[in-house]
Amino acid sequence: MLKTYKNGKDLRDACRRQEHTGPTPGLATGYIQANLAVLPADWAYDFLLFAQRNPKPCPVLEVGEKGSPFTAVLADRADIRTDIPRYRIYEDGQLQDELTDISDLWRDDVVWFLLGCSFTFEQALLSASLDVRHITEGVNVPMYKTNIMCQSAGRFQNVPMVVSMRPFGPEDAIRAVELTRDYPAVHGSPVHLGDPGAIGINDISRPDWGDSVTIREGELPVFWGCGVTPQMAALVAKPPLMITHAPGHMFVGDKKDYDYKI
Amino acid sequence: MLKTYKNGKDLRDACRRQEHTGPTPGLATGYIQANLAVLPADWAYDFLLFAQRNPKPCPVLEVGEKGSPFTAVLADRADIRTDIPRYRIYEDGQLQDELTDISDLWRDDVVWFLLGCSFTFEQALLSASLDVRHITEGVNVPMYKTNIMCQSAGRFQNVPMVVSMRPFGPEDAIRAVELTRDYPAVHGSPVHLGDPGAIGINDISRPDWGDSVTIREGELPVFWGCGVTPQMAALVAKPPLMITHAPGHMFVGDKKDYDYKI
Numbered sequence: 001m002l003k004t005y006k007n008g009k010d011l012r013d014a015c016r017r018q019e020h021t022g023p024t025p026g027l028a029t030g031y032i033q034a035n036l037a038v039l040p041a042d043w044a045y046d047f048l049l050f051a052q053r054n055p056k057p058c059p060v061l062e063v064g065e066k067g068s069p070f071t072a073v074l075a076d077r078a079d080i081r082t083d084i085p086r087y088r089i090y091e092d093g094q095l096q097d098e099l100t101d102i103s104d105l106w107r108d109d110v111v112w113f114l115l116g117c118s119f120t121f122e123q124a125l126l127s128a129s130l131d132v133r134h135i136t137e138g139v140n141v142p143m144y145k146t147n148i149m150c151q152s153a154g155r156f157q158n159v160p161m162v163v164s165m166r167p168f169g170p171e172d173a174i175r176a177v178e179l180t181r182d183y184p185a186v187h188g189s190p191v192h193l194g195d196p197g198a199i200g201i202n203d204i205s206r207p208d209w210g211d212s213v214t215i216r217e218g219e220l221p222v223f224w225g226c227g228v229t230p231q232m233a234a235l236v237a238k239p240p241l242m243i244t245h246a247p248g249h250m251f252v253g254d255k256k257d258y259d260y261k262i
Numbered sequence: 263m264l265k266t267y268k269n270g271k272d273l274r275d276a277c278r279r280q281e282h283t284g285p286t287p288g289l290a291t292g293y294i295q296a297n298l299a300v301l302p303a304d305w306a307y308d309f310l311l312f313a314q315r316n317p318k319p320c321p322v323l324e325v326g327e328k329g330s331p332f333t334a335v336l337a338d339r340a341d342i343r344t345d346i347p348r349y350r351i352y353e354d355g356q357l358q359d360e361l362t363d364i365s366d367l368w369r370d371d372v373v374w375f376l377l378g379c380s381f382t383f384e385q386a387l388l389s390a391s392l393d394v395r396h397i398t399e400g401v402n403v404p405m406y407k408t409n410i411m412c413q414s415a416g417r418f419q420n421v422p423m424v425v426s427m428r429p430f431g432p433e434d435a436i437r438a439v440e441l442t443r444d445y446p447a448v449h450g451s452p453v454h455l456g457d458p459g460a461i462g463i464n465d466i467s468r469p470d471w472g473d474s475v476t477i478r479e480g481e482l483p484v485f486w487g488c489g490v491t492p493q494m495a496a497l498v499a500k501p502p503l504m505i506t507h508a509p510g511h512m513f514v515g516d517k518k519d520y521d522y523k524i
Contacts, residue, residue: 045307052310052322053335063311073315184446184524262446262524 046154147200308416409462
């Protein structure tokens with residue numbers, strides 16, 4: 001049985017003590033979860049500009065001070081180096097390592113970014129009694145590389161948008177658009193619905209990341225900008241160092257999902 | 263009588279030919295108007311981060327490529343150097359000049375920012391038949407320096423938020439909150455309503471910028487984050503060069519106000 005936590009801080013403390021090193025979904029219900037990207041400071045402007053130009057896949061929630069690992073907005077003084085259960089280390093765009101603490105890698109010339117995650121708006125879909133298929137089926141959300149090109153920014157050029165997909169009947173698809181438009185800070189409304197081929201997805205049953213889910217007769221696949229996009233951007237541009245969370249092993253804040261509803 | 267234009271491009275062309283050098287409100291109804299800030303490239307990250315941390319007063323709509331004066335998002339290839347009716351030139355935080363063309367000042371190491379303007383959401387208020395007092399009274403919106411401190415970013419430290427004020431009866435104040443929350447890209451919902459003293463405004467009849475407007479018995483002053491804030495930030499931080507539009511002499515785009523409704 002999954003051990004749950006009464007809030008984000010308790011979960012972060014367990015990560016800091018290395019008691020929790022696994023995935024985070026469902027462990028502190030209602031608390032915001034976020035994607036991490038740590039980059040050298042001389043890449044920070046290009047990355048922030050890329051995010052400004054591509055707000056649906058790259059919703060920036062907080063940016064750290066150069067060299068400081070401490071948060072101030074999403075959580076009160078969380079430590080980026082220790083409070084996430086699992087990290088991935090990329091050098092020149094290549095995955096080099098997976099760690100549960102990055103204190104030894106920390107440098108004075110890095111900047112961290114926390115970006116919105118679809119877990120936040122999924123809570124709103126579930127509250128409205130929508131069947132969020134990958135949750136119902138107990139798997140990871142399917143994600144796809146598309147032919148929708150992101151707006152370029154500095155060294156982040158020719159980056160394809162990554163999308164996540166949830167299938168719904170037409171009525172629930174409309175409801176899902178209505179509900180997620182109220183969360184512009186965490187991906188907002190969908191970027192596409194219907195024909196996967198129109199955005200360059202040739203086989204909907206074979207996602208590029210995550211797991212395939214059942215699409216029933218009469219259902220439309222609905223596609224949202226996905227937080228894997230900024231990682232994709234960084235990997236395409238090959239910065240000398242990039243540190244991210246490991247998939248599903250998110251930063252969990254003190255803020256609630258509901259705080260990001262407009 | 264005011265000469266009006268059928269769209270943003272016609273108005274920009276008139277500016278480029280120096281035929282129009284006056285204020286822009288009401289000249290191309292429905293087309294988005296934006297605040298300008300041009301800064302040296304080595305100030306761009308701090309400015310973009312300041313905006314990310316203070317989205318209500320500083321809603322960034324588009325950021326240029328270093329050295330390029332051409333827009334791509336708000337308008338198709340507008341020229342930032344010539345297509346705004348009037349500019350203000352600041353050096354080390356001091357106003358030095360007011361010009362109608364900044365081609366001679368353009369450099370390869372500057373970056374421009376276009377920021378959302380309350381003219382956009384005022385259109386929504388007017389469409390809902392609200393009495394927007396400064397428009398009814400034919401004056402500029404009253405603006406105030408407050409004791410609400412912006413989140414700092416790099417060299418932009420200790421910047422007080424500037425707000426604009428529109429008075430409404432309680433029912434219309436609620437309606438105004440509802441309507442403007444749908445425009446998160448252009449200031450969004452108010453930052454305060456009621457007692458001006460609570461945000462450090464000692465005399466509501468004496469705005470720091472713009473004009474005083476009538477507040478009737480039973481009305482509440484309602485305060486929104488104001489696009490003068492990023493200029494204030496830049497003036498506090500004293501960059502060697504900053505170019506802005508002259509007050510009321512805005513950039514007018516090809517996009518419509520409605521495009522920024524979520």
